[in-house]
Amino acid sequence: MIEVQNLTRIFRTYKKQPGFWGGVRGLFKREFEETAAAKNITFSIGEGELVGFLGPNGAGKTTTLKMLSGLIYPTSGTARVAGYDPGKRENAYRRLFALVLGQKNQLWWDLPAIESFLLLRHIYGIPAAQYQETLDELVDLLDVRAKLNVMVRELSLGERMKMELIAALLHRPRVLFLDEPTIGLDVISQKSVRRFLREYNRKHKVTILLTSHYMADIKELCDRVIVIHKGLKIYDGALARLENADGSRKKIITFLPAGGTFPETWQSRHGETKRDVETGKFIVRVPSDNVVAVSQEILTTGPVADITIEDIPLEDVISELFAAQ
Numbered sequence: 040m041i042e043v044q045n046l047t048r049i050f051r052t053y054k055k056q057p058g059f060w061g062g063v064r065g066l067f068k069r070e071f072e073e074t075a076a077a078k079n080i081t082f083s084i085g086e087g088e089l090v091g092f093l094g095p096n097g098a099g100k101t102t103t104l105k106m107l108s109g110l111i112y113p114t115s116g117t118a119r120v121a122g123y124d125p126g127k128r129e130n131a132y133r134r135l136f137a138l139v140l141g142q143k144n145q146l147w148w149d150l151p152a153i154e155s156f157l158l159l160r161h162i163y164g165i166p167a168a169q170y171q172e173t174l175d176e177l178v179d180l181l182d183v184r185a186k187l188n189v190m191v192r193e194l195s196l197g198e199r200m201k202m203e204l205i206a207a208l209l210h211r212p213r214v215l216f217l218d219e220p221t222i223g224l225d226v227i228s229q230k231s232v233r234r235f236l237r238e239y240n241r242k243h244k245v246t247i248l249l250t251s252h253y254m255a256d257i258k259e260l261c262d263r264v265i266v267i268h269k270g271l272k273i274y275d276g277a278l279a280r281l282e283n284a285d286g287s288r289k290k291i292i293t294f295l296p297a298g299g300t301f302p303e304t305w306q307s308r309h310g311e312t313k314r315d316v317e318t319g320k321f322i323v324r325v326p327s328d329n330v331v332a333v334s335q336e337i338l339t340t341g342p343v344a345d346i347t348i349e350d351i352p353l354e355d356v357i358s359e360l361f362a363a364q
């Protein structure tokens with residue numbers, strides 16, 4: 040459904056020298072700085088997949104989604120979405136995809152959402168019956184019927200995002216690009232947006248490429264992730280494999296010794312041990328297979344007030360991946 044080949048986008052920005060004379064010099068000799076927001080990115084996504092698109096700030100995610108939506112042109116390389124070249128901005132392509140930017144509003148602020156929806160119905164030429172059916176389904180799934188007649192600027196952030204999603208889906212696109220659809224939302228709204236996306240993707244087999252800085256979104260929604268860093272693709276594959284990148288899934292055992300008998304310089308024989316000086320807790324990273332052995336090691340060394348065993352947070356796995364580049 041989405042085929043991206045060596046997609047590259049270089050931004051050229053004018054670099055102004057500081058101060059007045061710098062500005063004057065700039066009149067005669069312009070200096071440009073080049074940023075490669077995307078460098079030779081290649082991937083392909085099948086119909087109905089829901090893929091997470093990850094990377095730190097400035098990695099090139101939004102730039103890539105904008106190229107796939109035809110909002111900006113690639114400097115080189117090609118993109119094909121459902122056989123279309125997004126850069127050509129053909130009408131048939133516009134009907135086929137939607138882009139939701141969590142940081143931007145597409146709805147009219149001073150109108151109730153329903154008015155924007157009606158306008159979109161005309162823009163896309165959606166037949167009345169289909170419009171009503173789609174709208175009802177979306178409104179019920181997102182539970183916003185009571186808010187349809189409220190001015191968009193009076194809606195909460197979560198309600199507004201739900202309306203943005205409805206607006207994006209009214210014409211039943213086959214491909215959905217979501218750029219941080221849960222940004223700034225509280226935990227409950229994030230959850231309901233996530234639940235909606237999962238259900239909608241399953242039911243309608245829409246292909247979704249989703250960026251989010253909230254790992255909960257990625258963990259709950261995406262089996263596959265593409266990770267980019269400084270414009271380069273550094274990982275493409277199963278989320279589970281990313282979490283196990285070094286072969287064995289790791290766990291973190293955190294414990295607080297009870298009393299002062301526990302040796303302060305204790306180190307586990309099976310895993311990397313650190314001590315948090317502030318809390319006095321020991322933190323041991325161990326391969327899953329060694330969890331039992333390490334727990335026994337700890338408990339036979341001395342009394343323990345508190346112990347927890349957790350998966351390594353996905354955030355940590357990913358930042359280690361970035362650091363390794």
Ligand SMILES: Nc1ncnc2c1ncn2[C@@H]1O[C@H](COP(=O)(O)OP(=O)(O)OP(=O)(O)O)[C@@H](O)[C@H]1O
Binds near residue numbers: 094103
């Ligand atoms: N219009 C532009 N002109 C110049 N440089 C730009 C432009 N748009 C983006 N960039 C640069 O391209 C790089 C990638 O930006 P992009 O917005 O794609 O990152 P991102 O992965 O979406 O980051 P974030 O997680 O912060 O949203 C950044 O270095 C950014 O400064």
Ligand SMILES: [Mg+2]
Binds near residue numbers: 100101102218
């Ligand atoms: Mg972005």
